[in-house]
Amino acid sequence: MEHKAYLDYAATTPTDQRVVDAILPFFTERYGNANSLYALGRDAARALEDARERVAASIGARPDEVIFTSGGTESDNTAIIGLATAGGRATGHVIVSAFEHHAVLEPAWWLGKHGFDVTELKPRTDGIVHPEDLAAALRDDTVLVSVMHGNNEIGTLQPVRELAAAAHARGALFHTDAAQTLGKADFDVTELGIDAASFSGHKIYGPKGTGALFLKKGVRMAPYLMGGGQESKRRSGTQNVAGNVGFATALEIMDAERPTEAPRLAALRDHLVERLLGEIHYARLNAVDAATRLPHIANFVIPGVEGEAMLLHLDAAGIAVSTGSACSSGSLKPSHVLLSIGCPVEFAHGSLRVSTGRFTTEADVDYLVEKLVPIVERLRSMNPLYEKTVAELVGAKG
Ligand SMILES: Cc1ncc(COP(=O)(O)O)c(C=O)c1O
Incomplete structure (x- = not known):
């Protein structure tokens, strides 16, 4: 599938050729089971432990704190279920932010149905979870807090260090979902003072189905996968040696290239924001007031159009973008992230997430704006409610 402009890097990334080269031998010649005692197995185990050391070095952790x-x-x-239920605990209070990925929300809701009390803490309109709001929500029985490091839809970066300190001050553990930020923003577990963190390989040009959980030494966690006791009894199942080598290699490349890549992507994002807001009437940048944001994600509301319709028209022009998160596409519900920051439902339906990456050029971004302007005009002209309601609504606010 040829795409003229792939602008959905927050959904997934192509696997870097250097990563593919690094992992290929593990499918054919170096295929041992890392738990076998003979030479082929020991070779796989060495590659696995080397990958673990490389990931640990990148995030400022000890190797035995990295679970693939x-x-x-x-x-x-x-993390959510294993930390809350550690040691057989069956009750307690858990706080998650309201704009977490569903990979955090769903297990939190599961805990809510199985003896725990769950609070969904709202970010403010700037797309940030403020530490004082967390402090007010914490209780004596709070056992776990989870607030993501970078939001996958609007790209805002959370004050994780301050949030973790607030949780610890009340005796709660702190987990952060760093799937969107690993390799793209500074991330050091010691500096952040967190107990657990989640990572994903396919967001950083590594293979799909790879990633890791950081778990601070000494923190108790009930295992989620049980069986052969791999990963020091914390995650059973024969390790994906090729995938983990790929994940570690991808992360090293991200770290090496970030000093030039992050400013390049930030400049591309600023160029896109300026052009899109300048050329599409009433378009807005979501979480515009955020003090800190990721360089590769920009999320707009374009009043008077349906996100899905816009996405399909752009697809026909060879452009891949997203409306809301990729994981919730297929449902027509407005994004819970946008609603959580106070975006009106009518606007949330017209959201557009543009996320850039390693192979994005200024020409890609310009091509998007060029194609989007007439698409928005056409969709608005076909929307009988546009003039009447949306223009009035937006017009009232300028
Ligand atoms: C913030 C966040 N958390 C978790 C996930 C899920 O990661 P994976 O696709 O590796 O399961 C994603 C992917 O969309 C994400 O953006």
């Missing part, structure tokens, strides 16, 4: 998983979803599920 199948990606962000598994890491989130394991």
Whole structure:
């Protein structure tokens, strides 16, 4: 499938050729089971432990604090359920932010149905969960807090260090979902003072179905996958040696290239924002007031159009973008992220997430705006409610 402009890097990334080259031998010649005692197995185990050391070095952790998983979803599920129920605990209070990925929300809701009390903490309209709001929500029986590091839809970066400190001050553990930020923003577990963090390989040009969970030494967690006791009994299942080598290699490339890549993407984003807001009447940048944001994600509301219709017209022009998160596409519900920051439902339906990456050029971004302007005009002209309601609504606010 040829795309003229792939602008959905927050959904997934192509696997970097350097990563593919690094992992190929593990499918054919170096295929041992890392738990076998003979030479082929020991070779796989060495490659696995080397990958673990490389991931640990990148995030400022000890190697034995890195548990390889199948990606962000598994890491989130394991952390939320495993930390809350550690040691056989069956009750307690859990706080998650209201704009978490569903990989955090769903296990939190599951806990809510199985003896725990769950609070969904709202971010403010700037797309940030403020530490003082967390402090007010914490209780003596709060056992776990989870607030994501970077939001996957609007790209805002959360004050994780301050949030973790607030949780610890009341005796609660702190987990953060860093699936969108690993390799793209500074991330050091010691500096952030967190207990657990989730990572995904396919967001950083690594293979799909790879990732890790950071778990601070000494923190108790009930395992989610049980069986052969791999990963020091914290995640059973024969390890994905090729995938984990790929994940570690991808992360090293991200770290090496970030000093030039992050400013390049930030400049591309600013160029896109300026052009799109300048050329599409009433378009707005979501969470415009955020003090800190990721360089590769911009989320707009374009009043008077349906996100899905816009997406399909852009697809016909060879452009891949997203409306809301990829995981919730297929449902016509407005994004819970946009609603959580106070975006009106009518506007949330017309959201457009543009996310850039390693192979994005200014020409891609310009091509998007060029194609989008007439698409929005056409969709608005076909919307009988546009003039009457939406223009009035937006017009009233300028
Ligand atoms: C913030 C966030 N958490 C978790 C996930 C899930 O990660 P994975 O696709 O590796 O399961 C994603 C992917 O969309 C994400 O953006």
